[in-house]
Amino acid sequence: MPDVQPLVREFVLKLKRRKVEGSHAVARQTAELLRSVVSQHRMGSTNQAAALADAIRGVGEQLIAANPIELAVGNIVRRVLHIIKEEDISSTAVGIEGLSVTAESDDEYDSENDDHPTLSAAVLAAHARNALRAPSLQTLLEDIPVSTALSRSASSAGDSDGKSGDKSSKSRKLKHDVIAAIGDLIDEIDTCYDQISEQAVEHIHQNEVILTLGRSRTVKEFLYAAKEKKRSFRVFVAEGAPRYQGHVLAKELVEKGVQTTVITDSAVFAMISRVNMVIVGAHAIMANGGVIAPVGMNMVALAAQRHAVPFVVVAGSHKLCPLYPHNPEVLLNELKSPSDLLDFGEFSNCMNFSTQDGTPLLNVVNPTFDYVPPKLVSLFITDTGGHSPSYMYRLIAEYYSADDLALILSISPSSSRTKAASPRPSPSPAPEKEEMSLTSFLRRLYSKNLSLHSGRLSSTCFLSLFPNFILPN
Amino acid sequence: MPDVQPLVREFVLKLKRRKVEGSHAVARQTAELLRSVVSQHRMGSTNQAAALADAIRGVGEQLIAANPIELAVGNIVRRVLHIIKEEDISSTAVGIEGLSVTAESDDEYDSENDDHPTLSAAVLAAHARNALRAPSLQTLLEDIPVSTALSRSASSAGDSDGKSGDKSSKSRKLKHDVIAAIGDLIDEIDTCYDQISEQAVEHIHQNEVILTLGRSRTVKEFLYAAKEKKRSFRVFVAEGAPRYQGHVLAKELVEKGVQTTVITDSAVFAMISRVNMVIVGAHAIMANGGVIAPVGMNMVALAAQRHAVPFVVVAGSHKLCPLYPHNPEVLLNELKSPSDLLDFGEFSNCMNFSTQDGTPLLNVVNPTFDYVPPKLVSLFITDTGGHSPSYMYRLIAEYYSADDLVVKRSTTNYS
Numbered sequence: 001m002p003d004v005q006p007l008v009r010e011f012v013l014k015l016k017r018r019k020v021e022g023s024h025a026v027a028r029q030t031a032e033l034l035r036s037v038v039s040q041h042r043m044g045s046t047n048q049a050a051a052l053a054d055a056i057r058g059v060g061e062q063l064i065a066a067n068p069i070e071l072a073v074g075n076i077v078r079r080v081l082h083i084i085k086e087e088d089i090s091s092t093a094v095g096i097e098g099l100s101v102t103a104e105s106d107d108e109y110d111s112e113n114d115d116h117p118t119l120s121a122a123v124l125a126a127h128a129r130n131a132l133r134a135p136s137l138q139t140l141l142e143d144i145p146v147s148t149a150l151s152r153s154a155s156s157a158g159d160s161d162g163k164s165g166d167k168s169s170k171s172r173k174l175k176h177d178v179i180a181a182i183g184d185l186i187d188e189i190d191t192c193y194d195q196i197s198e199q200a201v202e203h204i205h206q207n208e209v210i211l212t213l214g215r216s217r218t219v220k221e222f223l224y225a226a227k228e229k230k231r232s233f234r235v236f237v238a239e240g241a242p243r244y245q246g247h248v249l250a251k252e253l254v255e256k257g258v259q260t261t262v263i264t265d266s267a268v269f270a271m272i273s274r275v276n277m278v279i280v281g282a283h284a285i286m287a288n289g290g291v292i293a294p295v296g297m298n299m300v301a302l303a304a305q306r307h308a309v310p311f312v313v314v315a316g317s318h319k320l321c322p323l324y325p326h327n328p329e330v331l332l333n334e335l336k337s338p339s340d341l342l343d344f345g346e347f348s349n350c351m352n353f354s355t356q357d358g359t360p361l362l363n364v365v366n367p368t369f370d371y372v373p374p375k376l377v378s379l380f381i382t383d384t385g386g387h388s389p390s391y392m393y394r395l396i397a398e399y400y401s402a403d404d405l406a407l408i409l410s411i412s413p414s415s416s417r418t419k420a421a422s423p424r425p426s427p428s429p430a431p432e433k434e435e436m437s438l439t440s441f442l443r444r445l446y447s448k449n450l451s452l453h454s455g456r457l458s459s460t461c462f463l464s465l466f467p468n469f470i471l472p473n
Numbered sequence: 474m475p476d477v478q479p480l481v482r483e484f485v486l487k488l489k490r491r492k493v494e495g496s497h498a499v500a501r502q503t504a505e506l507l508r509s510v511v512s513q514h515r516m517g518s519t520n521q522a523a524a525l526a527d528a529i530r531g532v533g534e535q536l537i538a539a540n541p542i543e544l545a546v547g548n549i550v551r552r553v554l555h556i557i558k559e560e561d562i563s564s565t566a567v568g569i570e571g572l573s574v575t576a577e578s579d580d581e582y583d584s585e586n587d588d589h590p591t592l593s594a595a596v597l598a599a600h601a602r603n604a605l606r607a608p609s610l611q612t613l614l615e616d617i618p619v620s621t622a623l624s625r626s627a628s629s630a631g632d633s634d635g636k637s638g639d640k641s642s643k644s645r646k647l648k649h650d651v652i653a654a655i656g657d658l659i660d661e662i663d664t665c666y667d668q669i670s671e672q673a674v675e676h677i678h679q680n681e682v683i684l685t686l687g688r689s690r691t692v693k694e695f696l697y698a699a700k701e702k703k704r705s706f707r708v709f710v711a712e713g714a715p716r717y718q719g720h721v722l723a724k725e726l727v728e729k730g731v732q733t734t735v736i737t738d739s740a741v742f743a744m745i746s747r748v749n750m751v752i753v754g755a756h757a758i759m760a761n762g763g764v765i766a767p768v769g770m771n772m773v774a775l776a777a778q779r780h781a782v783p784f785v786v787v788a789g790s791h792k793l794c795p796l797y798p799h800n801p802e803v804l805l806n807e808l809k810s811p812s813d814l815l816d817f818g819e820f821s822n823c824m825n826f827s828t829q830d831g832t833p834l835l836n837v838v839n840p841t842f843d844y845v846p847p848k849l850v851s852l853f854i855t856d857t858g859g860h861s862p863s864y865m866y867r868l869i870a871e872y873y874s875a876d877d878l879v880v881k882r883s884t885t886n887y888s
Binding site for chain 2 (some may be wrong): 276309
């Protein structure tokens with residue numbers, strides 16, 4: 001697929017250089033890029049869905065490796081893979097449905113049931129005829145027999161067009177459906193602010209005191225919506241060092257006429273007894289309901305728990321990540337330059353010049369994110385509504401497929417994949433490949449981060465800082 | 474002492490019939506009665522302090538037995554006993570002080586140090602000469618040797634009047650001092666509301682939301698004082714079933730212009746997230762800092778702890794009891810009539826008339842008090858200031874003697 005390679009390379013470069021800021025912009029551009037990839041993909045005659053998914057995986061792997069901390073990239077890639085699977089199932093099922101009489105209701109159609117890995121192909125075909133369930137992992141690995149079985153059942157049931165004609169129309173339809181679904185995804189990403197803000201009136205009542213930290217666009221729109229509905233509330237904005245984005249949010253809120261007070265991060269515990277609700281944004285929401293949020297958020301969550309203040313996290317569904325924090329692919333944090341905290345001039349005094357390498361005597365740590373455990377979160381407000389942390393796994397089952405979680409498997413073309421896959425039982429290849437590529441992933445990651453950040457500082461001092469922190473779990 | 478017996482009997486009857494309501498009134502009347510007892514007590518020639526204390530103990534035993542749940546009675550009795558001891562020590566020490574040159578400062582005079590029970594009499598006399606400390610338990614039991622030792626030392630030091638003259642002036646002085654001190658105690662009881670209310674401004678600031686339960690006069694005066702100092706606050710009053718005294722308090726607060734909201738007891742947990750402070754009164758404060766409070770208070774304390782809301786108890790020092798809740802003398806609760814909750818007509822349906830004794834099938838429990846453990850209390854505000862629960866034992870050491878905890882008349886006969 002040579003047409004999209006320049007686009008992909010350009011986006012990968014942007015991600016590596018952190019030119020794209022914020023999960024929203026990243027998610028949107030990733031979705032648009034993947035839509036271009038799908039539209040320019042040349043559909044083969046067989047296994048279109050699997051081939052398409054493979055192509056997406058190839059691009060996705062590059063994107064994720066470019067900026068591993070930006071989990072929205074991986075989320076969108078997995079959403080698209082899930083879309084491909086869904087559209088494939090629905091188009092196949094529509095074909096079968098038209099051919100056999102079934103009394104099943106439409107509710108079964110939407111249940112993505114990825115947890116029957118031991119279904120044989122024949123049983124699967126029977127199920128697909130009767131219950132329209134999603135195919136299992138085994139089915140994807142053993143593509144040809146299933147589609148053959150399905151097409152055999154299709155032809156055996158009679159009333160079908162020519163096989164090749166049916167396939168080409170199906171392939172065009174698949175691509176079309178996938179592109180339409182990705183378009184829906186992009187719309188969903190765009191409208192997430194509006195959908196979340198609609199719920200503001202249910203949560204913010206009269207005479208409330210709200211606390212937030214830093215500046216989240218979702219929180220800002222949420223508060224705007226409540227203000228427009230004439231709710232009277234005041235906001236304490238914790239400034240959110242070291243970027244002090246809280247100052248920007250405070251100015252914006254004042255322009256809308258919201259009574260705002262800026263406080264330092266350390267003053268949060270002192271003020272929390274007078275606060276009715278804490279509303280914050282997130283960088284990403286993990287599968288267990290844990291939150292990766294801007295640094296300082298864990299402290300706010302602990303203070304809120306101590307004073308029994310509800311801790312509400314607002315986030316679009318593109319931030320919902322199907323991985324768990326203990327998962328090796330997840331980098332929970334990223335360290336930024338110490339220059340945010342200390343000027344280089346001050347820092348240079350603290351170098352130990354007596355030793356030859358000038359090891360710094362003073363270590364400066366500037367993490368970007370904080371991890372807030374799910375037990376500290378009272379409520380998640382997403383574009384689908386309000387949910388408790390223990391419910392997040394259910395949303396993941398709706399949006400993602402279980403077998404798309406490990407995207408760093410080395411991808412081979414589909415023919416060799418089917419050859420390699422058939423003698424092995426389905427669950428085992430994934431973990432082995434995962435372990436093998438994990439070390440290579442770590443090495444790649446480590447070198448990428450070094451090259452990324454050394455440009456801004458004298459590399460000698462920074463390199464010595466780095467090794468302590470960057471290791472993922 | 475036949476003169477006071479009618480008075481004592483009358484008061485005992487009032488206590489038994491619960492005609493006297495509230496710790497404040499009970500404490501005041503107990504103190505006045507004991508002052509009469511002291512003034513009408515005929516002082517003997519020796520061991521006046523011990524005999525006087527015994528007389529007080531005799532009366533006190535009757536009073537406490539009349540209404541054991543009213544701990545203020547026992548508190549005042551023990552305060553008076555402590556006063557007698559103090560005055561005795563101070564008058565003796567003054568006598569000794571006048572006779573021997575000592576470089577001790579006056580600070581030592583006030584330290585009631587009851588924790589040296591193993592001092593021998595001779596050592597004690599030496600101490601009393603040098604450090605003016607209170608006598609130990611052993612000293613009180615061995616009265617005659619000590620006073621003899623003291624008077625011997627007094628006479629040996631020379632410069633003293635005739636023994637009997639000295640004793641009678643001392644005895645008159647002792648009685649006088651004790652009566653004066655009990656008068657101070659009564660004043661202290663009377664002015665406890667003012668002294669507590671003075672501290673209101675330090676605790677109630679602007680735009681506060683306060684929660685209280687039932688009706689406590691101390692809380693009422695506390696809130697009045699804050700209102701007069703122009704603090705803006707609103708009050709949630711939990712009605713305090715089954716007596717619903719909260720309604721009365723709410724009316725009184727509204728008359729003073731305080732924005733008040735009456736809520737049911739069950740609504741306390743729902744409202745507590747919007748409350749900045751809980752201020753309540755108490756029936757009694759135990760030595761460990763635990764509080765015996767009107768029923769429903771434990772629930773409020775738990776809700777306050779859950780939402781990290783400060784739980785402040787205001788109480789006069791006459792409510793401070795030197796006993797611990799696990800002490801066998803302490804009755805932590807009293808059950809009142811079920812008629813507060815159910816009318817007798819409704820209740821009679823629930824009698825089991827098939828059995829011969831008509832045992833009720835429905836049990837109704839109507840306790841008067843609740844016990845709030847010290848870990849739920851943030852602050853005690855007494856007339857001496859604000860204290861944490863872990864500090865209450867120190868106040869007890871100031872007001873009471875350790876050997877007065879069991880008020881029982883001794884069997885020894887004094888002349």
